[in-house]
Amino acid sequence: MTNSGEFPSLIRGAHLPDGSAVDVTISGGTVTSVLPSGTARVPSDASAILDLDGHLLLSATAEPHAHLDKAGSWDAIRPPMGDLRAAIVSWRDYADAMTEQDIVTRARAQVLRNVRNGTTAIRSHVDLLRGDDPLRGIRAINTVRDELHDLVDIEIISLVPADIPTSVVEASLDAGADGIGAAAHLAPEPFVELDRILAIAERNDCVLDMHTDESLDEVVTLGRLAERTRAWSRNVTAGHCVRLGTVSVEERDGLIEAVVASGIGVIANPITNLYLQGWEHEVATPRGLTAVRALVDAGARFAAGADNVRDPFNPMGRSDGLETAMLLVVAGHLTAEEAFHAVSGGAREVMGLASSGPTAGAAADLLAVRASHLTHAIAEASADRVVLHGGRVVARTQSHSEFPTLDTASVRTR
Template sequence: MQHDATTVAPLPVGPPDGAATLAGAEVAALWGVRQLDGTLVDVGLSGGRVVSLAPSGPRPSSDLPGPGLDARGWLALPAACEPHAHLDKAFTAARVPAGRGADLEGAVARWRALAPRIDRSDVLDRARSAVERYASRGITTIRTHVDAPAEGDPLRMLDALLALREELAGSVTVQVCLLGGWHTPTAVLLEAAARGVDVLGGCPHLAPDPHGEVTRVLDVAERTGLPVDLHVDEQTALPADGTLDVEDLARQVIARGLTQRVTASHAVRLGSLPPDRLAPVVDLVARAGIGVVTLPITNLYLQGRDATHLAPRGLTAVRALLDAGVPVAAGADNVRDPFNPVGSCDPFETTALLMTAAHLTEREALAAVTTTPRTVLGLPPAGLSLGDRADLVLVPDVPLGDVLAGAEQARVVLAGNRVVADTRVRRDLSLVTPRRPAVVPAPVPDQLVR
C-alpha cells in the first residue's frame, strides 16, 4: 500500500514540541534513516523485527508496513548491550566511606560490610533506576551479576532482580547471573537455578583454591545446563605459580565438551603477559569458544594503584584476542558504587575508553558494545538487516566519532518496534557579546526634580 508522506511522523533532531514524546509508541517504519555505510533507507518493522529495507526516496517506500517516523537527519545503530553490570550494587557509593585504598580488595571489603543492610526492596529500587538510565542511553540488553550474601537470605538480591527481569520483559532484556563466592554453598547455586537464574557465575580469583572454584561452578553448570560467566584474573599482577583462571577455565571447557556458552569477564592478567606467554593462552581461549568481556572504566579505576611508575592499563589483551577471532564485548561493570565511583550507564562512555585505552578503531569499539555482546550473551542479532531484531538507537546523523566520543546526547531507542526512550536536547548559546551603540541617559523631567 502507498503511504502518503503525511502519514510519516516527523522526528526533529531538536526537542519535541511541547510535551510530546515518542516513548511508548509502536513504530512500523523508519523513513530516510542513515545506515552505517552512509546510505539512506526506508525500514519496515513488524513483530519486533526488520521486515523490509529499501533505498530511500523523496517519499516513503510503498512497501512499508504502516505509518512510522520521518528519520531524516538521524543515524540508526544497533541498540547497545551492557554485558556485565552489577545492578544490586548500583548507586551505593555514597553509603561507603571515601578515601584512598580503593583497589579491588578494598572495594570488596566495603561492599561486604554494606551488604547485610541491603534488602530486596532496596535492590529493586536502585536496579530499576539504573535500568532507566541504561535504556535512555541506548542499552536494551543487560546481563547483571548479583551477589549471594553470607548474611541473611542469600538469594534476596537475586529474587529482586528476577522480579525486575519479568517486569521489564519486552522492553529491556535482562539476564541475571548469580555471582556466588567460594563460600557460597553449592545448594544455594542449585536453588538459584531452580528459581530461574539465567547464568551461573563466580570469582575464582578471590578463592583460596581458584581451580577448585572453577571446577565447582562448571560441575553445577553441567548439572543444570546453564551458561557460565566467571570473573577471572581480575588483577594485573601475575600469581607466583603463574597459573591463570582463564587458562584453567578454557582447558576444562574443552575437556568437558561444554555446549553452553561460557564467558570470561575481566581477564585483566592477560594484558600483563609477554607475547610468548600470551599467544598460547589466547589460542586456548579461542579453541574453547569462550567469549571475553572487558570492562575498562571499572578496571582502570581499580587496577594499577600500587604502581610507582608505568602503571598498567587494567585491561585484558584486547587486540590479541580480537586478532585471534575471540569475541570481545565491552561494558562498564559498576556504576556509582564501591567498585566505581563514577559512570553514566552510557555505552558511548565505554567506546571512548576503548578507543583511548585499548586503541580500538571506531568500528571495533562500536561492535564491542552493540553486536558482539549479543554473540557473547547468546542472543539473536539486532540491527538493520532483514530478520534482525529491531533493537535500535537513533542518534543525530553526525560523524561516527562524535557519537562514540559521547558528544551527542539526543537518542531515540527502540526495543523491537516500540520506542522505550526518547531523549532530545535543546542547547542555546550566546558567547559573543554584540556591539551596542552608546546609550545616552534620558533627561530627567522637570516635574521629578526636587
C-alpha cells in the same frame, strides 16, 4: 521527529554508518527491509512513521557485564577509593544489612538509565549474600526484570563468593538465575573453586560467566577454564581477564589460542578495570585492561561492558555503551567500528542473543543518535537519541542548548 506511535512500521530520514540515507521497515519486532531513502511504501497512518532526520541508525547496544544489585550504592557506602579487594570488603559490609527494596530501587533506576542511552539487553551478575537470606539480590533483580520486561531483556547470573555453599548456588537457579559465575582467582584455592563452579554449571546445564584473573600479577585461571570447557556446548564467558594483558607475549598468545579453540567469549570492562587496577604503581601505571587488540586480531568472541556504575568498584560511569566504546578506542586501541561492535553485535553474540540492527531479518532493537558518522557518535555521545526494543519505541531523549550572548542569527550551531 513527527512520530507519536509506539510501534513504527517505517523509519525514514536516518542514515547508516556507511553514509547512506535509508528507509527501514519493521514488522513483528523484526527489520523487514532496508531501502534507499524515499523508496519504501509510506503507510497511510502517519503515526506509524518514525522520522529520524539527522540521526545515525545503529543496533541498540547490549550490556554483557553489569552489577545491577550494586549500581548507585557509592553515595550510601562512601567507600575509600582503592583497589579490588578494598572494594569487596566495603561492599560486603554494606550488603550484610542491605534490604531487598534498596536493591530494587537502585537497580530499577540503573536499568532505566541504560535503556535511555540505548541498551536493550543486560546481563547482570547478582551477588549471593551472607546471612539468613542469601537470595534477596536474586529476588530483587527478578522483580525489576518483570517490571521492565517491555523495555529491556535482563539475564541474571548468580555471582558466587567462595564462602557460599553449593546448595545456595543451586537454590539461586531455582529462584530465577539464568546462570552462575564466580571470581575463582580470589578464592584461597583458585583452581579448587573454579572446579566447584564448573561442576555446578555442568550439573545444571546453565550459562557460565566467570570473573576471570582480575589482577595485574596474580594467578592465571583462564587456561584452566578454556581447557575444562572446550567440549562444552553451553555458553561460557570470561569477564575482565586483566592478567591476560600483563603476561608475556608468548603466554598471552597461547592463552588466546586456547580461548579461541574453546569458544569462550571474553568480556572486557574498561572503565572499572582502569579504575581498580594499578593503585600500587606510582609511575607508568598499567592500563588494567585485558589484551583487547590481540583478542580481536585473533578472532576471539569479544565484547565489552561497563561493569560497575557508581558503586565501591567504580565511582563513575554514565550507563552508556558509547562511553564503553570510547574507552576501547582510547585505552584498547580499537577502531571505532571494532569498539562499537564490542558493545552491540559482539555483546549480543557473547550473550547468546539474536543479531539486531538496521539489517533485513535482524531484531528491531535499534539506537538512533544525532550524529553524522560513527566516530562522531562515540566521541560526542549526543543525548539526542531514540531507542527501539522489539520494534517498539521505548525511550526518546531530546536536548536543547542556548547561547544567550551569541548572535544566533549569524551563527548556526547543532
